[in-house]
Amino acid sequence: MATKEWIAALGQRRDTSKSTDSLLADKVSERERKRIEQQEEVEELKHKAEVAKLKEEASKAEIKTDNPSGFQVKGSIDMGNFNIMEERKRAEDMANEAIGRVEEEKKALETRVVETEKKYSEMRYEALKDLFTKTNEELTRKIEETRKGANNDSDIASLFTKLETITPVLEKMGYSKAPATPSSGPSEQVLIMLKKMDIDNARAEREFQWKMRIDDKEAARLAKKDEMEMSYKAQELKDKKEAALANRNMLGDGLETIGRAIGSAMKDATPGGEIEEQAPPPRPAPRQPAPKVKPILAGVGEAGQIACPSCQEPIVIGADTEVATCANCGFKTPVIRENEPEPTG
Amino acid sequence: MSPNLLDKIKVYGSPFMKSLVSAGAPSVLRGLIIEYLGDIDIQLLQGYVESDTSLWSLIDIDNQAKLKNLCSNIKDKTWLTAEWLMDSGQQRISRLQGSDNPQKMREKLKLCALMSYFIGSRKAIAWLEKQTVIIKSELSQ
Numbered sequence: 001m002a003t004k005e006w007i008a009a010l011g012q013r014r015d016t017s018k019s020t021d022s023l024l025a026d027k028v029s030e031r032e033r034k035r036i037e038q039q040e041e042v043e044e045l046k047h048k049a050e051v052a053k054l055k056e057e058a059s060k061a062e063i064k065t066d067n068p069s070g071f072q073v074k075g076s077i078d079m080g081n082f083n084i085m086e087e088r089k090r091a092e093d094m095a096n097e098a099i100g101r102v103e104e105e106k107k108a109l110e111t112r113v114v115e116t117e118k119k120y121s122e123m124r125y126e127a128l129k130d131l132f133t134k135t136n137e138e139l140t141r142k143i144e145e146t147r148k149g150a151n152n153d154s155d156i157a158s159l160f161t162k163l164e165t166i167t168p169v170l171e172k173m174g175y176s177k178a179p180a181t182p183s184s185g186p187s188e189q190v191l192i193m194l195k196k197m198d199i200d201n202a203r204a205e206r207e208f209q210w211k212m213r214i215d216d217k218e219a220a221r222l223a224k225k226d227e228m229e230m231s232y233k234a235q236e237l238k239d240k241k242e243a244a245l246a247n248r249n250m251l252g253d254g255l256e257t258i259g260r261a262i263g264s265a266m267k268d269a270t271p272g273g274e275i276e277e278q279a280p281p282p283r284p285a286p287r288q289p290a291p292k293v294k295p296i297l298a299g300v301g302e303a304g305q306i307a308c309p310s311c312q313e314p315i316v317i318g319a320d321t322e323v324a325t326c327a328n329c330g331f332k333t334p335v336i337r338e339n340e341p342e343p344t345g
Numbered sequence: 346m347s348p349n350l351l352d353k354i355k356v357y358g359s360p361f362m363k364s365l366v367s368a369g370a371p372s373v374l375r376g377l378i379i380e381y382l383g384d385i386d387i388q389l390l391q392g393y394v395e396s397d398t399s400l401w402s403l404i405d406i407d408n409q410a411k412l413k414n415l416c417s418n419i420k421d422k423t424w425l426t427a428e429w430l431m432d433s434g435q436q437r438i439s440r441l442q443g444s445d446n447p448q449k450m451r452e453k454l455k456l457c458a459l460m461s462y463f464i465g466s467r468k469a470i471a472w473l474e475k476q477t478v479i480i481k482s483e484l485s486q
Contacts, residue, residue: 255369255372255373255376256372256373256375256376256379257376258373258376259372259373259374259375259376259377259378259380260376260377260379260380261376303391305387305458313453313454313457313461314454314457314458314461315457315458315461315465316387316391316458316459316461316462316465317462317465318391318394318462318465318466318468318469319391319395319466319468320466320467320468321462321465321466322465323465324461324465325461325464325465326457326461327434327435327438327456327457327458327459327460327461327464328438328442328453328457335465
């Protein structure tokens, strides 16, 4: 039975025309097979003998057990030395070693991930840069073309046509909200970047507006401060001027009085003349609101004197006076000569 | 007081007084002329204007000499113009405004009549300008 198994394991001989080496190899394998078969047979016989021996011993033992007064078999089995701590330590070492290997592999993988991400970011940056550069170039080219076209052709319709060609480019740049077309539009990452740029721009705009408001407030404050300082200085100068004028008038009044005294002395033929008592002039009526202007009718070359309609002070009308003006209040009255036509309006 | 100090005062006092007179002369002369003009009757003045009578000739010779002596230290007399005189009259009127003094009220009435005449009449203001030129030339001699 064992022989057949070996034959099945090794396979049938094949009678084919082969080379010497192969024949030699076949011979060797056949001899080896026979040797193995013989060894197997020997071992099988030994096994059978041992089995028979054991059966015989077992039968004898059964006989002994059946007969308590018989002999008793004693023996022991050596299980060997088994050190739990050593085994545990060894197992821990192996586990640590395995963990270390796993950690190293993990670190190596993480390093690779970081490098890959870095490379991916660089590639993405390069891609975005290329995209923006191309878009910019395209936009510049379109603008140049449009400008040239606008210079050459002043037709508004052609300008609108050019504008339509620019519009998609502007939409790509994010200047208008165009519907995203997955086939031709920018990728999601680019859109996110553009959106982020929009948000940044809006924030910068808000900050700019805020700073502008602060600057405006500061400028208004400084202007107000300057204005106050200027008004203060102006008031100060005005006060100084008024003080100087008052001083000058005071001095002038004094000198003028001297002059008037000299003039009065010169006029008086009698030195140390007596002071004649004179009746005071009539007190002028209190000032009233300016009356309606009524022209004065006079003859040609006629002169005279009237009372001012406003302040009742005397107004002298000369022979050639056309407008009688009060020296006290400045009220003006036209003088119409009799042979002149009355002015209309 | 030491003699040196007196000498110094004499040295520096004369030009100081001259400059003081020179600075104050316009005011003195203004008062003098206004006093003269204020004393002239307005109808008489109108007659002077119509007949082109010289104002300087109306002043006595003695007074003319005094005036010349007064203005001898005044080198610059460019300020003596009709406009300056009109401005002086207006200032005098404004100063007399609201005064209860009878003399000042009378003076104000006269000045108002005089100034209104000069303001309204071209002939009168031309006469006044001529008189200022004459007076200026006389005082400069």
